[in-house]
Amino acid sequence: MNDIRKNWTWFILIMALILGVGIYLGQSRRTELGKSFDYSLDEYRQVDPSLIHYTEVEPLVPTLGKISALAVAPDGKIYVGGEDAVQVFPDGGTFPVDGIPTCMAVDDDGTMFVGMQDHVEIRSKNWEKTVWPSPGGKAYLTSIVVDDEYVYVADAGNRRVWRYDKAGGKPLEIGRKDSANGVRGFNIPSPFFDVDLGPDGSLWAVNPGYHALENYRPDGMPISSWEKSSFMIEGFSGCCNPSHFALMPDGSFVTAEKGLPRVKIHNVDGSLRCVVAAPDQFDEGVVGLDVAVDDEGRIYVLDPNRNQVRIFEEKE
Amino acid sequence: MKPKGKRKRRDFVRGAAAVLVGGVAVSSLRSCSPKLVWQIDPEKCTQCGRCATHCVLAPSAVKCFHSYSICGYCDLCGGYLRPDAKKRNTGAENQLCPTAAITRTFIENPYYQYKIDEDLCIGCGICVEGCDVFGNGSMYLQVKHDLCVNCNECAIAHACPSDAFKRVPASEPYLLKSDREKRIS
Incomplete structure (x- = not known):
C-alpha cells in the first residue's frame, strides 16, 4: 500500500513539475521594448502660439449625419453635404440626395454640382x-x-481632373503624365x-504624393507649382498632404492636413503665413478636414x- | 501466488495508463470539434507593442502583414521612414523599424515597394502605427500560423489592452483587411 502511495506521489509530483515549467515558460516575459520602439508625434503637435492668427467662433451644427462635403456659394451661403441630404446655412433648408455626397460646388445662379x-x-x-x-x-470624385x-x-481614383462644359458631355482630361x-x-x-480656382481663374490642384500645389491653365497646360515636404509646421507631412485646400x-492658400491635423495659411510662394488651427484643436486621428473660405476671409473647416x-476668424 | 510488490507495481501501471488513455480520449474528443486558432483583429489593434514582448516564442509569432493592393507605394512612407528622417532613403538613421525588417525597392518614379522580412520582424507594430497615421493602413499585425504554437491561453491575448485577440476557425486563420473597403487606386 505504501509503495502504491509512493508511486502515485511521484507521479503527481512529476506532473506538477511539468505543469509548473509550462506555466513558467508561458508567463515568462522579455524586457519591455526600448526607446527606439516609441512612436511619438508630440514634438510636431506643438505649435508656437504666436503663429496662430485665427480664433474659433461658434460652429455650424448640421442636423445631418456623416457630413462629408462643404461648399461656400457665391452668395455667401454655406452648403453642407451629409447622409442622404444637403443642408444650407443660414436657414436655407435641407434637400434630399441619394447617398452621401463626396464633394460639392455651387454656381452663381444657385445650380448645385454634387459629386x-x-x-x-x-x-x-x-x-x-x-x-x-x-x-x-x-472614379472616386473628391x-x-x-x-x-x-x-x-x-x-482621385483615376488621378485626373476632368474639365466639363456646363452642359456636361465628354470631359477634357487634365493631369495625364506628359x-x-x-x-x-x-x-x-x-x-x-482637392481643386480650387485662383483669383485669375486658373485651376489649382493639390498633388498630395509630392506635397505640392500645382497651377494649370483651363486647357491642362501647367503654369506653376510649389511644394514643401516637412513634418515641421512650414511643410506637409506623410504620404498624402495637404488633404484639402482652398x-x-x-x-x-488655406491648407488642411491629415495625420497631423492642422490648418495653415501659405503665401502665394508657398511660405508659411500663419496657423489657423493647431493639431491640439482637433480630435486625434481625424481625417477629411475639408476647408472653404468666404469673401470676408472667414475659414470654414468641416470636422467629420x-x-x-467649424469657423475661424482672423484675430483683431 | 504472485508476489505482493509486483501486483502493486502492476496496479500502479494500470492506474497511470488509465489516466493517460483517458487524457488522450478527452483530447481526441476535443479535436472532433472545429479547431480554433488565435488571430488579431486589425480594426481593434492599437499597436501597443505587447505582441513583441508577451509571446511565448522569441521572436514573436506575430508579424507585420502588408496589403499591396491597399498600399500607395509612397516615396514618403509613414511605415518605413521615421517622422524626423533627414532623407527619404534606405539609410538606417531614416528607417522607422528598429530591426530593419522592411525593405524599400524603387519601382518607378515616384513609387516604391515595401516588403516585410519575417525573419527580422518581431511584431512590435511601430510601422503599423506610422502607416495608420499617415498612410492607407496597408500594414497591420497578424499571428503567423506556421509559427504560432496556439497555446490554449495565449499570453499576448491575456495582455492585449484592446481586446484585439480573438479565436477564429483554423480553416480561415487570418483576418485580412478588405481590399474593397480601402482600395481606390
Missing part, C-alpha cells in the same frame, strides 16, 4: 436632378469647382485630392469627427 463618389449630379434651383455619366474606371465656363472635377510639357501626373496614394481672396462646420 456622388463616381458621378456628378446637377441640382437646379428647383431641385431638379440631372445626372452626368461617370468618368469610368475607378472635389468640384465651377467657374463661368467650366466645371472641374477631381477624380513629360514634354512638364506634367508629371498626379500621385494620389489615398482618396484626398484659396483666399488674395490668392494665398464632431459633425460640425
Whole structure:
C-alpha cells in the first residue's frame, strides 16, 4: 500500500513539475521594448502660439449625419453635404440626395454640382436632378469647382481632373503624365485630392504624393507649382498632404492636413503665413478636414469627427 | 501466488495508463470539434507593442502583414521612414523599424515597394502605427500560423489592452483587411 502511495506521489509530483515549467515558460516575459520602439508625434503637435492668427467662433451644427462635403456659394451661403441630404446655412433648408455626397460646388445662379463618389449630379434651383455619366474606371470624385465656363472635377481614383462644359458631355482630361510639357501626373496614394480656382481663374490642384500645389491653365497646360515636404509646421507631412485646400481672396492658400491635423495659411510662394488651427484643436486621428473660405476671409473647416462646420476668424 | 510488490507495481501501471488513455480520449474528443486558432483583429489593434514582448516564442509569432493592393507605394512612407528622417532613403538613421525588417525597392518614379522580412520582424507594430497615421493602413499585425504554437491561453491575448485577440476557425486563420473597403487606386 505504501509503495502504491509512493508511486502515485511521484507521479503527481512529476506532473506538477511539468505543469509548473509550462506555466513558467508561458508567463515568462522579455524586457519591455526600448526607446527606439516609441512612436511619438508630440514634438510636431506643438505649435508656437504666436503663429496662430485665427480664433474659433461658434460652429455650424448640421442636423445631418456623416457630413462629408462643404461648399461656400457665391452668395455667401454655406452648403453642407451629409447622409442622404444637403443642408444650407443660414436657414436655407435641407434637400434630399441619394447617398452621401463626396464633394460639392455651387454656381452663381444657385445650380448645385454634387459629386456622388463616381458621378456628378446637377441640382437646379428647383431641385431638379440631372445626372452626368461617370468618368469610368475607378472614379472616386473628391472635389468640384465651377467657374463661368467650366466645371472641374477631381477624380482621385483615376488621378485626373476632368474639365466639363456646363452642359456636361465628354470631359477634357487634365493631369495625364506628359513629360514634354512638364506634367508629371498626379500621385494620389489615398482618396484626398482637392481643386480650387485662383483669383485669375486658373485651376489649382493639390498633388498630395509630392506635397505640392500645382497651377494649370483651363486647357491642362501647367503654369506653376510649389511644394514643401516637412513634418515641421512650414511643410506637409506623410504620404498624402495637404488633404484639402482652398484659396483666399488674395490668392494665398488655406491648407488642411491629415495625420497631423492642422490648418495653415501659405503665401502665394508657398511660405508659411500663419496657423489657423493647431493639431491640439482637433480630435486625434481625424481625417477629411475639408476647408472653404468666404469673401470676408472667414475659414470654414468641416470636422467629420464632431459633425460640425467649424469657423475661424482672423484675430483683431 | 504472485508476489505482493509486483501486483502493486502492476496496479500502479494500470492506474497511470488509465489516466493517460483517458487524457488522450478527452483530447481526441476535443479535436472532433472545429479547431480554433488565435488571430488579431486589425480594426481593434492599437499597436501597443505587447505582441513583441508577451509571446511565448522569441521572436514573436506575430508579424507585420502588408496589403499591396491597399498600399500607395509612397516615396514618403509613414511605415518605413521615421517622422524626423533627414532623407527619404534606405539609410538606417531614416528607417522607422528598429530591426530593419522592411525593405524599400524603387519601382518607378515616384513609387516604391515595401516588403516585410519575417525573419527580422518581431511584431512590435511601430510601422503599423506610422502607416495608420499617415498612410492607407496597408500594414497591420497578424499571428503567423506556421509559427504560432496556439497555446490554449495565449499570453499576448491575456495582455492585449484592446481586446484585439480573438479565436477564429483554423480553416480561415487570418483576418485580412478588405481590399474593397480601402482600395481606390
